[in-house]
Amino acid sequence: MNIAFAKPSFSAEARQRILSEVDEILKSGKLIMGDSARRFEAAFSALTTCEHALSVNSCTTALQISLEHFDVRGHEVLVPAASFITDVSVVRWCGGIPVLVDIDPETLSFDLDDLRRKITPRTKGIVWVHLTGFISPDWVEIVKLAKDAGLFLIEDCAHAHGASVDERPAGSLGDVGCFSFYPTKVLTCGTGGMLVTNNDAIARTARELRMFGRENGTGPVIRDGNDWFLDEIRACLGVEQARELPHFLERRRALAGRYRDALSSSPLLRHLNIPAGNLPAWYHYVVFVADHIDIDKLMDNLKKNHGIPTKLIYPPIHEEKIFQDLDDGTLNRAAHMLHRSLCLPMHVELSDSDVDAVAAAVLQELQKIS
Numbered sequence: 001m002n003i004a005f006a007k008p009s010f011s012a013e014a015r016q017r018i019l020s021e022v023d024e025i026l027k028s029g030k031l032i033m034g035d036s037a038r039r040f041e042a043a044f045s046a047l048t049t050c051e052h053a054l055s056v057n058s059c060t061t062a063l064q065i066s067l068e069h070f071d072v073r074g075h076e077v078l079v080p081a082a083s084f085i086t087d088v089s090v091v092r093w094c095g096g097i098p099v100l101v102d103i104d105p106e107t108l109s110f111d112l113d114d115l116r117r118k119i120t121p122r123t124k125g126i127v128w129v130h131l132t133g134f135i136s137p138d139w140v141e142i143v144k145l146a147k148d149a150g151l152f153l154i155e156d157c158a159h160a161h162g163a164s165v166d167e168r169p170a171g172s173l174g175d176v177g178c179f180s181f182y183p184t185k186v187l188t189c190g191t192g193g194m195l196v197t198n199n200d201a202i203a204r205t206a207r208e209l210r211m212f213g214r215e216n217g218t219g220p221v222i223r224d225g226n227d228w229f230l231d232e233i234r235a236c237l238g239v240e241q242a243r244e245l246p247h248f249l250e251r252r253r254a255l256a257g258r259y260r261d262a263l264s265s266s267p268l269l270r271h272l273n274i275p276a277g278n279l280p281a282w283y284h285y286v287v288f289v290a291d292h293i294d295i296d297k298l299m300d301n302l303k304k305n306h307g308i309p310t311k312l313i314y315p316p317i318h319e320e321k322i323f324q325d326l327d328d329g330t331l332n333r334a335a336h337m338l339h340r341s342l343c344l345p346m347h348v349e350l351s352d353s354d355v356d357a358v359a360a361a362v363l364q365e366l367q368k369i370s
Contacts, residue, residue, distance in 0.1 A: 001306050001307040001308065001357060001361075002307045003307065003308055003309070003345050003350070003354055003357070003358065004309075004345065004347065004349075005309040005310070005311070005343075005345045005346075005347075006183075006184040006345070006346065006347050007347040007349055008183055008184075008188045008347075009244070009248065009347065009348045009349050010237075010240065010241075010244075011244060014240040014241075014243070014244060017240055018236060018237060018240055021036065021236040021239075021240075022233055022236060025232045025233060025236060030232065031231055031232050031233070032229055032231050032232060033211075033229055033232075034232045034235075035232075036232045036233075036235035036236040036238075036239055037055050037229070037230055037232060037235040039235075039239045040055055040194075040230075040235045040236075040238040040239050040242065041053040041054060041055055041194070043238075043239065043242035043243075044171075044179070044194045044196055044242065045196065047161075047162065047169060047171075047242070047245070048169050048170070048171035048172050048177060048196045049169055049172050050171060050172055050177070050196040050197055050198050051197070051198045051200075051203075052195075052196065052197050052198070052199075052200070052202075052203035052206075053194055053195070053196045054194070054195045054196075054203060054206040054207060054210065055192065055193070055194055055229065055230035055235060055238070056192070056193045056194065056195060056206070056210050056228045056229065056230060057191065057192060057193065057210075057227075057228050057229065057230055058180065058182075058191060058192060058193045059086075059156070059158045059178050059179060059180030059181075059182075059193040059194075060086040060089075060090060060193070061193055061210070061226075061228045062176075062178035062179070062193040062194065062195040062206075063086065063087065063090045063127070063154065063156065063178050064090045064093060064094060065195060065205060065206045065209050065210065065228070066152075066154045066175075066176045066178060066195065066202065066206075067090055067091060067094040067096060067125075067154070068094055068205065068209060069176075069201070069202050069205040069206075070124060070125055070152045072091065072094050072095065072096030072124050072125065073094065073095030073096060074095060074096070074097075074122075075096055075097065075122055075123070075124035075125075076096070076097045076098075076099045076120060076122045076123045076124065077091045077096045077097065077098055077099065077123070077124060077125050077126070077127060078099050078101050078115060078118055078119070078123060078125070078126045078127070078151075079091065079098050079099065079100055079101065079126075079127045079129075079317075080100070080101055080103060080109065080110060080127070080128070080129050080131070080334070081100040081101060081102055081103060081316055081317050081318060081331040081334035081335070082103045082108065082129070082131055082313065082314065082316065082317075082334045082337065082338055083127070083129040083131070083156065083314070083317060084129070084156075084158065084314060085317065085320060085323070087127050087129060087156055087317075088100075088317055088323055088326070091127070096124070097122070098326060099118055099123070099326075100317060100318055100326050100327075100328070100331055100334075101114050101115050101118055102114040102330055102331050102332070102333050102334050103331075103333050103334040103337055104136075104138070104333070105288070105333055105336070105337040106272075106273060107134075107136040107137055107138055108131040108132060108134055108136070108272070108337075109128070109129070109130075109131065109136030109138060109142070110128070110136070110138070110142060111333060112138060112141055112142070112145070114330060115142075115145065116145065119149050119151070123149070123151060124151065124152065125146075125151045125152035125153065125154065126142075126146050126151055126152070126153050126154070127154045127156055128142060128153060128154065128155050128156065128173075128174060129155075129156040129158075129159075130155065130156065130157055130159055130160035130163060130170055131159060131313060132159055132272075132280070132282070132283055132284040132285075132286050132313060132343075133159040133160045133161075133163050133186065133280045133281030133282050133283035133284070134160075134163070134272060134274070134278070134280040134281075135160065135163055135164070135165040135170055135173070135278065135280070136165075137165070137275050137278060139165050139166075139168075139173055143173055143174065146174070152174075152175050152176075153173075153174030153175050154174055154175065154176050154177075154178065155170060155171055155173060155174045155176070155177040155178065156178055157170045157171050157177045157178060157179045157180075158178070158179060158180035158182075158185065159185070159186070159281065159283035159284070160179075160186075160280075160281050160283070161179060161185065161186040161187045161245060161249075161281055162186065162187075162245050162246075162248075162249045162279075162281050163279060163280050163281040164278075164279045165277065165278050165279070166277045166278075167277070170281070171196045172196075172198075175197065175199055175202065176195060176196065176197040176199065176202050177195070177196045177197070178193060178194070178195055178196075179193055179194040179195075179196070180192075180193055181193060181194070181234075181238060181241075185283065186245070186248055186249070186252070186281050186282075186283055187238070187241040187242065187245055187248065188237075188241060189230075189234040189235065189237035189238040189241060190234055190237065191234070192230045192234050192235075192238065193230075204216060208222070208223060208225055209223070209225045209226060209228060210225070210226070210227075210228035210229045211225060211227075211228075211229060212225045212226065212227060213225025213226075247348070248348050249279075249281060249282075251348040252281065252282040252346065252348060253279070253280075253282060255282070255285065255346060255348075255350055255355055256280070256282045256285050256346075258352060258355045258356070258359075259285045259287075259344060259355055259358075259359060262355065262356060262359035262360075263287060263359050263362060263363070265363075266362075266363055266366060267290075268289060268290040268293060268366050268370055269287040269288065269289060269290070269342075269362075269366075270287065270288040271287055271288075272286070282346060283346070284313065284343040284344075284346055285343065285344045285346045286313060286341050286342065286343050286344075287341075287342050287344070287362075288337065288340045288341055288342070289340050289341075289342050289366075290340075290370075291340065292370070293366065293369060293370060294369060295312075295339070295340060295342065297369055298310075298342070298362075298365055298366065298369060299311070299342070301365045301368070301369070302361055302362065302365055305361070305365070306357075306358075306361040306365075308344075308345065308357075308358055308361055309345065310342055310343060310344060310345075311343050312338055312339065312341050312342070312343065313338055313341040313343055314338060315338065316331065316334055316335040316338050316339070318331055318335075319335065342362075344358055344362070345358055
């Protein structure tokens with residue numbers, strides 16, 4: 001068996017349209033800030049119901065632009081301990097002070113009590129991560145807490161293209177949403193990112209910072225900026241991926257349901273509880289393995305005996321060498337959850353029989369080592 005853990009998907013029709021569009025781009029000579037970028041941005045504005053969508057060269061850049069807009073220098077920014085390293089790095093790059101918040105293992109998002117405890121007079125905002133493409137059922141409380149405390153709220157939607165909760169799409173819940181188009185993501189154009197917002201001032205900041213600091217993106221240079229725009233060729237890939245996103249989501253949700261059905265009989269695995277009205281994007285299908293199971297051995301055996309790649313969601317941020325100074329001793333739930341997480345292969349080209357084979361292998365290896 002040789003199953004890919006993640007794989008981008010471009011239909012035959014999409015590939016043909018892309019080839020034609022790339023030819024038109026090359027003939028036009030306009031390789032940046034052209035029609036493809038505008039169409040990609042329009043697609044994300046519609047997807048997220050946000051007035052503004054601005055394409056940039058990475059999700060990390062979208063996060064950095066957002067933090068620059070809110071001027072976090074010298075201020076604390078609350079970040080989940082279960083998140084990607086750049087959620088912390090960008091705070092430091094912008095002169096802020098990242099403060100890690102523990103996690104509720106049931107929601108993969110903030111432990112609300114710890115979030116409240118860590119708000120201080122120095123706190124300026126919150127970075128909120130929709131881990132694995134699942135929006136926390138506590139979203140109303142998170143949004144209200146930020147508003148009542150006068151804090152900005154940035155959504156890291158790198159895993160959450162097309163996810164929604166109570167008919168509210170990822171990216172529309174906070175002040176600004178940031179998406180990634182890395183090759184493993186639900187929607188990809190190789191690399192790139194998108195910033196979405198209903199705030200005119202944030203959109204203006206993004207327009208200026210991504211284009212060398214030019215006033216409103218086209219005028220004289222009025223601030224320090226960078227070349228953070230998305231080129232036309234990658235944008236044209238994004239247009240076609242956005243066109244196919246409804247199919248991607250339908251397939252991922254079907255695969256997630258099949259995994260759950262196949263694995264639900266095992267008392268050694270915990271699945272996410274998905275409430276009514278919550279539609280994850282299923283960037284990962286994750287199960288949580290019982291404490292007495294050697295998860296490293298389980299992953300090794302799945303790869304060695306069955307050719308099945310798996311991974312933890314992420315290592316805990318505060319266990320990375322560069323961020324060990326952020327460990328304040330309150331992050332035990334995040335560390336435990338992440339070290340028990342098992343992400344199974346997930347992409348739209350997985351077949352039903354692939355999922356059945358992965359599930360059977362997981363159950364077989366669990367039985368051997370339990």
